[in-house]
Amino acid sequence: MAAEVAAQPVNGTATGSRARWKHMDTLLSRPGAYTDEDDFAPGSVPIGNIEQSRILVIGAGGLGCEILKNLALSGFKHIDVIDMDTIDFLFREKDVGKAKASVAAEFVMKRCPGCVITPYAGKIQDKDEDYYMQFNLVICGLDSIEARRWINATLVGMVDMENPDSLKPLIDGGTEGFKGQSRVIFPTMTSCIECQLDMHAPRAAVPLCTLATIPRQPQHCIEWAHIIKWEEERKDLVLDTDDPEHITWLYQKALGRAKEFKIEGVTYSMTQGVVKNIIPAIASTNAIVAASCCNEAFKIVTSAASFLGTPGENNYMLYTGDASIYTYTFEHQKKDDCPVCGNLPKDLFVNPESTLGELVEGLAERPEAQLKKPNLRTEEKTLYYSSPASLEESTRPNLKRKISEMLADGEEFAVSDPAFEINFRFIARYA
Amino acid sequence: MLKIWSMKQQQQKNEAAAGPAAKKKKVTAAQLRVQKDLSELALPQTMKTVFPNPDDILNFTLHLTPDEGLYKSGSFSFTFAISQNFPHEPPKVKCQQKIYHPNIDLEGNICLNILREDWKPVLNLNAVVVGLQFLFLEPNASDPLNKEAAADLQGDRDRFKRNVRSSMQGGSVKGESFDKVVK
Incomplete structure (x- = not known):
């Protein structure tokens, strides 16, 4: 969300000196009560790590943009961002139709001179292990489970005992309305995305017979048009949820259905939401989860404080903001029978x-x-x-x-x- | 991070050494799970699978010929389409014949709870196969997808039975003609 980036106050000005990073440098130049003596050498090492680390951000949507901004404002200088989508809303009017990754990269670079963000508008599956090997750390701000599973399996497969750089920490953020999570994975060492597959809430589904016989809510009418009516009348046409004509067709069918059952509330945007499974994003949930992900990235790269995901310790933080506020951090254990990391090739x-x-x-x-x-x-x-x-x-x-x-x-x-x-x-x- | 790597080395010492990673494409997590499910699939005499492309295990057809119940001796086939999101998402299963069944509509959509609202990643293909078999032994009127058939079953079981038999012969029920599924 580029609009949010604009609202963020920018501390100090980029003068090419370290002035802008004065406070961060102070933090990284002295040991604290919780710094690990064996792993943390105050001063140039952690500061250099921040400046030189290459971070890959997957996803440039609500969460991804927030992550990019946080990383840039934390002093990271080399960031890549991947997103396969083009902008249809949420960004600025003039950017509609452009690639999310490019627009987000451009915007954050403009706000944070000295930070180089390289966008790639495409799928993560287009890239091979050599590409992922370039990075020190991967952060996901995705809405797709399939993409998470893919990058997880790829990073697990890349771990090579001959090469310490092949172990890429994976930080995964996710939000759904008022709820969210951040988790850290050290591929092959700690519980991975596949071990945690059952942590994803299943998509709420209504029995097919309810849709077919007794719809009660406007969403039921839309699902009926989507699942049943389309197959009946437009079988040979593959539904493209980005095609306005297709959405309009479903909207009209759903509207007719709703009228028949005296149900109110079917709208075009609700149709789009149901069909594309759009879960309303709450900007502050994204901000909270992104902040947590970026804090973990900062700590992992600098060793300035203990981080989520250390083997044998907590690796998962869940956050709920809908019933008051609640967070819980725990260790999700590695599964011995995990198809991805349970039995390495x-x-x-x-x-x-x-x-x-x-x-x-x-x-x-x-x-x-x-x-x-x-x-x-x-x-x-x-x-x-x-x-x-x-x-x-x-x-x-x-x-x-x-x-x-x-x-x-x-x-x-x-x-x-x-x-x-x-x-x-x-x-x-x-x- | 230095410390994490030394922990990794320690971990590795405790395990057998693994060689460098494969360069080629890896078997996907969904394929791994489906392969496992297929190896555990216990099909009774009344069922068999057909894989149009044996290299693609995510798309196949299941043939079912019930040997008892109202649908006895009919040949029914179901397409299974499994996505890379399996087992987070259930397989998409459709009946290929147009049949007279309270829980299957004329397009082949099936109302079976574990195929939709009650799917869980712990369920496997065997559970789906058993569920399908059950639908043909015990069609139920309380989850109607074909409203006429459900009302029929609820109102007069004998009439429903006659309608099922005639539909399976390729006959019509209430003006709707059905596919012939018996030899």
Whole structure:
């Protein structure tokens, strides 16, 4: 929200000197009651860390913009921001249609000279590990669970014992109306996004039969138009929630439905809200959560005070502002059976000239595995499935094929077996 | 951060060494979970799966031929479309035939609580399959998606039964024609 950035008082002026950072420098130049003697060397080290660290912010919406502003005002100088969306509201009129990431970057850079923010308007999935390796820390201000899971799995997969820089702390902020959370993850060391998947509130859903037979609220009429009527009348058209014609069509249908059941309150913007699952953002919830995320980033980078996410300690702060005010900080424990961090991929040396069948037999013989009915796949291909029967039949011919045809050198594959709670993951290494 | 890395090294010493990360695409969390669910899928004689593209386990069809109940001997198929948000989100399941059923509308939408409002990430594909099977053994009038069929079932079970049989033969019920699902 660029408008909020404008409202923020700017302390001091950028003169190129450290004048602007006088108070921060003081803070970082002396030990405090809670600084860790082993990890904190007051003075140039933490100050240099702030100036030199490269931070990646994912999301440039209500939360992301707030995070960018806080980071810039905390003295961070090298920030990248990714967002795939273009602006349709919340920013300024003249910016409608432009990429959120670019507008946010430009605005914050103008307000905080000396801070370089590099925007990328696109998906996080467009970027590879080499890209993410450049950063010291990643902060998410996202509304998508899918994107969180993706970046989480990517950062977990990047951890390489040969290289301390490969461990990228992940700070995740999230808000929904008056509620929010901030959490810190040290990939592979502490509970990850996937371990915490059940912490996300499920999307409130109304039974389909209520929508179909006895709608009671305007939202029910909109959901009916969205889920039932569209399929009935515009089956061959893929619904594009950003297309005003599509939203108008749903709005008209919902309005007709509401009239029939004498329900009032269906509006165009409510239709947009229900269909796109827009949860009204509360600016101050975003501000609180963003502040917490940026404080953690500051502490992790400088070691100036203990931070959320230290292994064995608290890693999750939840905040509720709707029933008075309440916060609770706790340790969400790592799950041993987490599909992402519970069983990290292990190297498996394979002879590219041998067959997939031999590999499967080998897995059955491995003492830690002893898989009886394994299912194996890569991201792209189903290698061999013992069950269900139809997949067994269609993948059986693969057993006779050479490893080199099925698995590339360095490619990850996952193995599941009904006898084991967890999935095994291996990286094929040609030997 | 220095301290965190030394903790990581300590942690690593306690575990077996892992090699450098894979460069290629990783199996996604949703794929991992579906693969696990499929390995645990216990299908009775009356059901089988078909994967149009065996490499894509997120999209498949489930065939169901009940061997008892009102829908006995009908062949019904359901498309399963699973998103990368699984298991946070339930699979999208639709019936491919136009059938006369109180909990399934003419477009194939299904009113089954665990497919929508009662879905939880701890549920698996087996639970969905059992739920579908149950709908065909015990259609229920209290969650109507096809109002006529529900009223029929509630009003006169024998008439409902006759209407189900004739619809399954490809006949019409109250002016609406249905797909033939019996041989």
